Amino acid sequence: MPLTEHLRRLEAESIFILRETVAEFQNPVLLYSIGKDSSVLLHLARKAFYPAKPPFPLLHVDTTWKFRDMIAFRDETVARLGLDLRIHVNQEGISRGVSPVASGSALHTQVMKTEGLRQALDKWGFDAALGGARRDEEKSRAKERIFSHRTAAQGWDPKNQRPELWRVFDTRLARGESMRVFPLSNWTELDVWRYVAAENIPVAPLYFARPRPVVRRDGALIMVDDDRLPLRPGEKPEWRSVRFRTLGCYPLTGAIESEAADVAAVIAEMRAATTSERQGRLIDFDESGSMERKKREGYF
Amino acid sequence: MAPPALRFLTCGSVDDGKSTLIGRLLYERSLICDDQLANLERDSKKFGTTGAAVDFALLVDGLEAEREQGITIDVAYRYFSTDKRSFIVADCPGHEQYTRNMATGASHCDLAVLLVDARKGLLAQTHRHANIVALLGVRHVVLAVNKMDLVDYDRAAFARIVAQFEAARAALNFLSVTPIPLSARHGDNVCRPSANMPWHDGPDLLGFLETVDVEDRAARPLRFPVQWVNRPDADFRGLAGTLASGCVAKGDEIVVAASGGRSRVARIVAMGGDLDRAEAPDSVTLVFADEIDASRGDLLCDPRHRPEVADQFAADLIWMSEEALYPGRSYLLKCGGNCLPASVTEIKYRLDVETQAQIAAKKLGLNEIGFCNLALSRPIAFDAYADNRVTGGFILIDRATHGVAAAGVIRFALRRAQNVHPQALSLDKARRAALKRQKPALLWFTGLSGAGKSTIANLVEVALARRGVHTALLDGDNVRHGLNKDLGFTEADRVENIRRVGEVAKLMLDAGLIVLCAFISPFAAERRMARELVARDEFVEIFIDTPLATCIARDPKGLYQKALAGQIKNFTGVDQAYERPEAADIVIGADCVEAQQAADRIVGWLDARGFLAPD
Incomplete structure (x- = not known):
């Protein structure tokens, strides 16, 4: 399927940003979170540097609570494409017993994702981290730069962002500072799916409807992916045809009931949707400003 | 569609x-x-x-x-x-x-x-x-x-x-x-x-x-800023970039704007298979028939429709930094893949955006718009912004904070840049210095008024003269009586003062001399500007780190007394900041109280680094 003019321009822009990152930084990394945005980002990176392989490693900050299908998809992707994947787990968090079940979403996210990411960036000395975040996901993301500066403590200062004109990016860093780079900034969820369809990009099977064991909890459908999820009194997993709009830690990621079993069906379903993508993300829900607060602390 | x-x-x-x-x-x-x-x-x-x-x-x-x-x-x-x-x-x-x-x-x-x-x-x-x-x-x-x-x-x-x-x-x-x-x-x-x-x-x-149709239908010539050289192995060398305008097809002849090197497009490489043709704003990788010398920052274009290549141009600046613009101060200019030192040589006017009036200005503050002349450290290829928003737009980056200081849109290349070409000379700095059996150097003394810069510089020069070294000494007060007598002590004038001194010192370096400059030079940006006028190993920054209290106590010219009484404005250390050097080559601090001791240490330093012929 040929790309629409709109997607062709988005693709060209993202490729430009990826190349700019490689040209301007010493030690970039691509944050690979296994989701559809990461799949698209990885595909664009392959295009940007073809016939060379993407000249940076992939980093997965593993909270150890991802869906099993995500990990399988990750390992299969890396093997198929012959990529250099670095995996980091916040061992200190593990030894403290932090988990989404025991600690709640806020602490788990803070320790296993935000702190884990900071540890990994420090460990390998990455000065630029490419991520698949989009501005249409959430309000504070809507104001984030494509090249988004981070202090030496990995913090974000939303009130003091560098102006970003045309495609001329100010990539200068002082010692210890780093950059987060978002090549998909101008894509919408629908753009991502249309591009997945047009370019035939493999995505994790969890995006497609299939009977899965779920429990209804606090208004969300939570998949019982393994036996670590303690069932509350009266909860009994039932098999329903569900899929996921975004992927994260399975106890924190709500499924939607759906029959959409392929990309075309997903696109059709999304066009009729009346809820936003991050609705399934329990970690965003505390308050409207909560994403901004997490990002200031270093969350992606 | x-x-x-x-x-x-x-x-x-x-x-x-x-x-x-x-x-x-x-x-x-x-x-x-x-x-x-x-x-x-x-x-x-x-x-x-x-x-x-x-x-x-x-x-x-x-x-x-x-x-x-x-x-x-x-x-x-x-x-x-x-x-x-x-x-x-x-x-x-x-x-x-x-x-x-x-x-x-x-x-x-x-x-x-x-x-x-x-x-x-x-x-x-x-x-x-x-x-x-x-x-x-x-x-x-x-x-x-x-x-x-x-x-x-x-x-x-x-x-x-x-x-x-x-x-x-x-x-x-x-x-x-x-x-x-x-x-x-x-x-x-x-x-x-x-x-x-x-x-x-x-x-x-x-x-x-x-x-509404907002597409630019004008036929624009090819502009391909080289973004990244793709060389995965010895067999492949491609130039990756995003077309800023125009189109390119296999077989087309292109020229590298700045060098004039030419070749033909052999392949347009893409992951799904080679393309025959690409157009703006596609991101592609081009392979050429010949080994052309081009890398990040170069602009490839249609040989019949070339961009400007110059090191000076006129542009509108939108000032974006809390720190005001002063002509002469050095910034990094980023335009396409180029990032190079540049300065504003002249503010032609500030624009009153309500009335469109053109107002004379010595500086530009936050959110102000000015029409300016800029000088770059080397020529780059560009277009007028009206012709091309990609190759005609740039930013200025503050060299200390790394923040964006300004956005600029280029109006035109300055004719003097087109018509004034450097004259190649038969004798060069190395030959002139070799006759003197010495290595040219710029010894830059910085520190508060009364720190002892001139005293120590004078002793160093005497010691060098005894060794048969040819020197010149530019002293702040003396220069202000002649070359710079038109300048005052505002921030703008201080910047210009140092710029002129730096240029004069550079000429003297070309003559093979060891030049000693003793100037308060309170701003890191200007010291950096002086440093960049000469070769990397020729600049020696000497920080006379005498505490302010000591300088006030000495007050050899009675200036602190006047400044503290409010009779002198913009006095460094009193009502104007002194930015301490962070990485001076030589620091004369509390361990070096006698001027002669300091001078000996500086001469020893030069000796150890081969600036002076053995006695």
């Missing part, structure tokens, strides 16, 4: 309803999801300014500070689509102190929706924004006269504002201006024609945005 997404911005004075308009557009098109609407209703009760009604501005004002203060601080990008078109909206701040963010938004857009409050008409900020969008090359404007409900949908009120804008737009070079009367709060003429304004025979806003 569907037209490409329309990138537009909303701008206008604060409280004219920009965010409300976007919120309304999204709401009317059912583009607000249920969970977002639930958030919005909750937030409206908490922060809203609309009483019981939903406050649409809260949809787009994403940052906490914005929600608390009820204003838009930063550009927010919003995305929506209808059956006819996709839209990317830059929602820009109205407050004057955020003008730089508004310019940022405009640089990405082809159309501006300029909001005006029907009750207030055109305000200073409206003119400012019209000027900025025009300066940044936005050629299509919707004049959205908002809050028509508050003037009883009065046709005459609308007509007055339209006429007012017509008078102002003459100088702004817009291709189209489309006036639309509307009410963002109530939805009139936003997504459908308003029953309240049957007299309006033009389109409603969304209907217009869906169909």
Whole structure:
């Protein structure tokens, strides 16, 4: 399927940003979170540097609570494409017993994702981290730069962002500072799916409807992916045809009931949707400003 | 095929309803999801300014500070689509102190929706924004006269504002201006024609945005800024980049603008298979028939239509830093893949954005716009911004803070850069220095007034003369009696003072001398400028680190006494800062109290590094 003019321009822009990152930084990394945005980002990176392989490693900050299908998809992707994947787990968090079940979403996210990411960036000395975040996901993301500066403590200062004109990016860093780079900034969820369809990009099977064991909890459908999820009194997993709009830690990621079993069906379903993508993300829900607060602390 | 997404911005004075308009557009098109609407209703009760009604501005004002203060601080990008078109909206701040963010938004857009409050008409900020969008090359404007409900949908009120804008737009070079009367709060003429304004025979806003054609149809010549050299192995060398304009086909001849090197396009490489042709704004990788010497920063182009290549040009600058612009100060200029030292040599005028008046200026402050001459450390290839928004736009980066100091749009290359070519000389610095059996060096003494710079520099020169070394000493006070007697002590004049001294020292270095410069030189930026005038290993920064209290106690010229009494303004250490060098080559501190001891140490340092022939 040929790309629409709109997607062709988005693709060209993202490729430009990826190349700019490689040209301007010493030690970039691509944050690979296994989701559809990461799949698209990885595909664009392959295009940007073809016939060379993407000249940076992939980093997965593993909270150890991802869906099993995500990990399988990750390992299969890396093997198929012959990529250099670095995996980091916040061992200190593990030894403290932090988990989404025991600690709640806020602490788990803070320790296993935000702190884990900071540890990994420090460990390998990455000065630029490419991520698949989009501005249409959430309000504070809507104001984030494509090249988004981070202090030496990995913090974000939303009130003091560098102006970003045309495609001329100010990539200068002082010692210890780093950059987060978002090549998909101008894509919408629908753009991502249309591009997945047009370019035939493999995505994790969890995006497609299939009977899965779920429990209804606090208004969300939570998949019982393994036996670590303690069932509350009266909860009994039932098999329903569900899929996921975004992927994260399975106890924190709500499924939607759906029959959409392929990309075309997903696109059709999304066009009729009346809820936003991050609705399934329990970690965003505390308050409207909560994403901004997490990002200031270093969350992606 | 569907037209490409329309990138537009909303701008206008604060409280004219920009965010409300976007919120309304999204709401009317059912583009607000249920969970977002639930958030919005909750937030409206908490922060809203609309009483019981939903406050649409809260949809787009994403940052906490914005929600608390009820204003838009930063550009927010919003995305929506209808059956006819996709839209990317830059929602820009109205407050004057955020003008730089508004310019940022405009640089990405082809159309501006300029909001005006029907009750207030055109305000200073409206003119400012019209000027900025025009300066940044936005050629299509919707004049959205908002809050028509508050003037009883009065046709005459609308007509007055339209006429007012017509008078102002003459100088702004817009291709189209489309006036639309509307009410963002109530939805009139936003997504459908308003029953309240049957007299309006033009389109409603969304209907217009869906169909407006903003594509640049002019045939532009090929511009391919080389972004990255792709060389995975010895067999492949490709130049990766994004076409800034024009198109390129297999077999086309191209030229590297700055060097004049030529070749033919052998392949246009893409992952899905080679292409025969690519056009702006495609991102591609080109392989050439010959090994051409080109790398990041080079501009490949059509040999028949070449860009300018120069190291001086005239440009409009939008100043974005809290720290004012002073001519002569060194910045990093980033244009395409080039990032190089540059300075403003002259501010021709500052633009009064309300009246378009051209005002003489010695500096540019935050949010001010000035027309300036710039000099670069080497020639680069570029186009006028009016011809090409990619190859004609640049930023200046502050070298200390690494922040964006300014956005610039190039008007034209300066003729003197085209016609003044460096004269190649038969004798060079190395030959001249070899005759003297010495290595040229610039010894830069910096420190507070009274620190002992001149005393120590003088002793060093005496010691060098005994060794048969040819030297020259430029001293702050002496230079100000002659070469720089037209300069005072303002920040701007201090910058120029050091620039001239640096250039003179450079000429003396070319003559093979060891040059000693003793200047307070309080600003790191100017010391860096002097350092960059000469070769890397020729500059020796010597910091005479005498405490301020000691200098005041010495006060050899009685100047501190006067400065402390308020009789001298801009006195370093009293009412003007001294920026301490962070990495001086030699620091003369408390361990070196005697001037002769300091001089001996400096001579020893030069000896150890081979600047002086053995005795």
